[in-house]
Amino acid sequence: MEKEEELQGPKRTNVNPRDFIDFSRPYMRGMMIFPLLDRRTTQQTGKGKIHGFYSLMVVGNGNGLVGVGEARDMESPINARNKALVDGVKNMDWVDRFEERTIWSEVQSKMGAVKVIMRPRPVGFGLHCNPYIHQILKAAGIKDVSAKVWGSRNPLNVIKTTIRMLQSGHPPLQMGAGATIFGGARRREGGISIRGKEAIERERGRKLVAGRAW
Numbered sequence: 001m002e003k004e005e006e007l008q009g010p011k012r013t014n015v016n017p018r019d020f021i022d023f024s025r026p027y028m029r030g031m032m033i034f035p036l037l038d039r040r041t042t043q044q045t046g047k048g049k050i051h052g053f054y055s056l057m058v059v060g061n062g063n064g065l066v067g068v069g070e071a072r073d074m075e076s077p078i079n080a081r082n083k084a085l086v087d088g089v090k091n092m093d094w095v096d097r098f099e100e101r102t103i104w105s106e107v108q109s110k111m112g113a114v115k116v117i118m119r120p121r122p123v124g125f126g127l128h129c130n131p132y133i134h135q136i137l138k139a140a141g142i143k144d145v146s147a148k149v150w151g152s153r154n155p156l157n158v159i160k161t162t163i164r165m166l167q168s169g170h171p172p173l174q175m176g177a178g179a180t181i182f183g184g185a186r187r188r189e190g191g192i193s194i195r196g197k198e199a200i201e202r203e204r205g206r207k208l209v210a211g212r213a214w
Helices: 002-008 025-029 077-090 131-140 155-166 197-204
Strands: 032-045 048-060 065-073 107-111 114-120 145-151
Touching (some): 032 065, 032 077, 032 155, 048 077, 048 131, 065 077, 065 131, 065 155, 107 155, 131 145, 131 155
Antiparallel strands (some): 032 048, 048 065, 114 145
């Protein structure tokens, strides 16, 4: 029996997301879960190549909550997806929406060679944007937005730039442009963060009232 177990090798450990997520099953069934990236990774070492799996997933409730999770697993792509789902649920944050359908104002941001510009649009316009941005906005419950990606179309940077623009905690303008021991920052990650209702009311000096009668 011991020889048979040695020949079979160690058993795979499957990751069950329900062991790490406190939400109920009916609530999880209503969640919008979109796998955006699935890759097979290879790490070259002195003893040979180590293969693994990478997954990136966006999770949202379609009503203002959205998060992106990424994970790796050395055994199977299913475990990588399950880990990414758990990470996405933990990273969910609130997105402030105008009339629960679009963003409040034009917003732009830059990460590396990727520059993303998003603009609010009227009722019924839909989502006219990059397919990765489309899935993130759909999971967040945003319905009327146009977006343009300038420069590189690297999927990973496009996804991270978009989620950074939507969620709070956006870095201040021209972050990373300060002096370093090398004379200047090599990477500029400046941008204009997304503004909510309170910021626009403070700027205009009056309260905003929704213009829709239905």
